[in-house]
Amino acid sequence: MRGKIIAVTILVVLTGCMSLRPAPMKTPYVVFFVPGTTHLTPEAEQIVRQAAGMALESRVSKIEVAVPRDTPGGASLVEGRFTAIQNLMSAARVDLKLLARADLSQAGASLPGAADRAEVRLVP
Numbered sequence: 001m002r003g004k005i006i007a008v009t010i011l012v013v014l015t016g017c018m019s020l021r022p023a024p025m026k027t028p029y030v031v032f033f034v035p036g037t038t039h040l041t042p043e044a045e046q047i048v049r050q051a052a053g054m055a056l057e058s059r060v061s062k063i064e065v066a067v068p069r070d071t072p073g074g075a076s077l078v079e080g081r082f083t084a085i086q087n088l089m090s091a092a093r094v095d096l097k098l099l100a101r102a103d104l105s106q107a108g109a110s111l112p113g114a115a116d117r118a119e120v121r122l123v124p
Contacts, residue, residue, distance in 0.1 A: 028066070028105065028119035031085070035116045038080030040088075044118075048085055051120045052092035063094070064102035064121040068114060081118060 029051040031044035040048065055063055067081045082101065090096055104119060111117065 028121045031118050031120065032113065033077075033081055033084075033116045033118065035113075036075065036077075038077055038084050040084050045088060048088040048120060049092055051122065052089050052094045055089075055094055055098070055122050056092065058122070058124070060098065060122045060124060062100050062123040063089070063098045064100050064119075064123060066102040066104040066119040066121070068104050068117065071115065085118065085120060 029047050031047050032041050033039060033044065034041060051063075054060075065082055065085050067078050067085075070076050070078050086096060086099060089099060102119075102121065104114070104117070
């Protein structure tokens with residue numbers, strides 16, 4: 001009888017461990033805007049929705065949104081681009097208090113097309 005109780009207990013613990021989802025990594029979800037605009041590409045919209053779903057599922061503590069700074073003499077796009085991502089997160093019912101502005105990673109800022117690139121990072 002004692003052996004059965006131990007076996008059942010082990011099975012219950014293992015089943016519980018298997019159902020736990022790991023915390024999301026701080027790996028960025030990379031999205032691109034239509035060059036020179038505040039409009040996300042259709043693929044980018046899907047990626048933001050995916051990030052929002054993962055944020056809801058894993059209950060993150062913060063969502064960092066990194067949008068490149070405006071270039072001197074260029075159009076002011078930072079606020080509109082942040083808002084575009086914020087709107088998609090809101091539509092997915094993400095608590096907007098979790099959103100925080102962040103700097104674009106050094107690696108991301110030096111890539112071709114970086115002026116139209118943004119990153120969404122989920123922080124456990």
